[in-house]
Amino acid sequence: MRIDLMAGASLSAAALRSAAEPTILVFDSGLGGLTVLDAVRRARPDARYIYVGDDAAFPYGRLGEAALVARVLTVMERLVATHRPDLVVIACNTASTLVLPALRQRFTTPFVGVVPPIKPAAEATRSRLVSLLATPGTVARSYTRDLIATYAGACTVTLVGSRNLAGYAEAELAGVPVDDVALAAEIAPCFVTEADGRRTDVVCLACTHYPLLLPRLERLAPWPVAWIDPAPAIARRVVQLIGPVPREADQPGSTHGAFTSGTCLTDPLRTALAARGIGEVAIEAIPLPLQ
Ligand code: DGL
Numbered sequence: 229m230r231i232d233l234m235a236g237a238s239l240s241a242a243a244l245r246s247a248a249e250p251t252i253l254v255f256d257s258g259l260g261g262l263t264v265l266d267a268v269r270r271a272r273p274d275a276r277y278i279y280v281g282d283d284a285a286f287p288y289g290r291l292g293e294a295a296l297v298a299r300v301l302t303v304m305e306r307l308v309a310t311h312r313p314d315l316v317v318i319a320c321n322t323a324s325t326l327v328l329p330a331l332r333q334r335f336t337t338p339f340v341g342v343v344p345p346i347k348p349a350a351e352a353t354r355s356r357l358v359s360l361l362a363t364p365g366t367v368a369r370s371y372t373r374d375l376i377a378t379y380a381g382a383c384t385v386t387l388v389g390s391r392n393l394a395g396y397a398e399a400e401l402a403g404v405p406v407d408d409v410a411l412a413a414e415i416a417p418c419f420v421t422e423a424d425g426r427r428t429d430v431v432c433l434a435c436t437h438y439p440l441l442l443p444r445l446e447r448l449a450p451w452p453v454a455w456i457d458p459a460p461a462i463a464r465r466v467v468q469l470i471g472p473v474p475r476e477a478d479q480p481g482s483t484h485g486a487f488t489s490g491t492c493l494t495d496p497l498r499t500a501l502a503a504r505g506i507g508e509v510a511i512e513a514i515p516l517p518l519q
Contacts, residue, residue, distance in 0.1 A: 255317065488512060
């Protein structure tokens with residue numbers, strides 16, 4: 229199987245670089261992709277961004293594989309037709325570890341995926357005890373297992389499938405704080421001590437929602453670890469494909485938000501989105517069909 233870490237596109241980089249004021253669509257099941265949007269926007273502040281959260285289907289972690297592939301293809305069909313992006317970032321590990329081949333087959337638009345940062349984790353660890361914190365879907369993927377076999381053969385990787393953490397991150401941004409005990413319980417299995425005294429020193433944040441909670445995770449960790457967030461690497465991959473800010477660019481870009489149901493849009497969330505430069509938020513209703 230092809231392991232393609234910041235899975236780029238088959239389209240030639242030179243063709244993409246010619247796109248002035250590129251339109252970049254950043255997509256997630258909900259709000260987690262905001263962590264990737266922030267990093268990409270720092271790298272290409274001149275671009276035009278559309279952030280889409282498929283909140284009608286959140287959380288993706290609970291969907292079966294066939295249902296998730298079908299859902300992402302359906303939503304992307306609409307989004308690509310409406311927004312005509314130059315590049316799409318699938319800012320969701322749960323989707324990227326499964327759906328990228330089908331997306332690349334269906335669309336000519338280049339897709340950049342976010343997949344668990346196993347390689348940098350294996351390079352960073354000293355104790356060789358690494359934990360991968362992700363949704364149950366990402367943990368179960370053969371793609372994830374293949375990444376571990378390819379890049380972390382010398383490490384013991386503890387897979388932690390969290391049922392609630394993505395929802396907690398959504399709740400926090402929507403103005404409903406989650407208590408420390410609940411958060412600590414979600415991350416506790418990441419912290420492993422071996423009989424020889426070695427303990428986990430690196431945790432992969434393999435769900436884009438989790439960096440939204442990072443300051444609290446750091447505070448609640450039983451001991452300090454390196455938390456690996458793949459977002460900066462994704463931003464570098466996007467720049468590789470579309471090029472750096474052109475010298476002639478003198479206008480800041482723009483960011484628009486859209487959600488497929490909008491039920492997540494509380495006032496505190498609108499305020500949080502505005503603070504991230506997403507003042508304008510639309511509903512592009514794409515209901516989840518009953519399974
Ligand atoms: N943000 C998504 C990810 O990176 C997952 C959240 C969900 O379960 O929808 O995996």
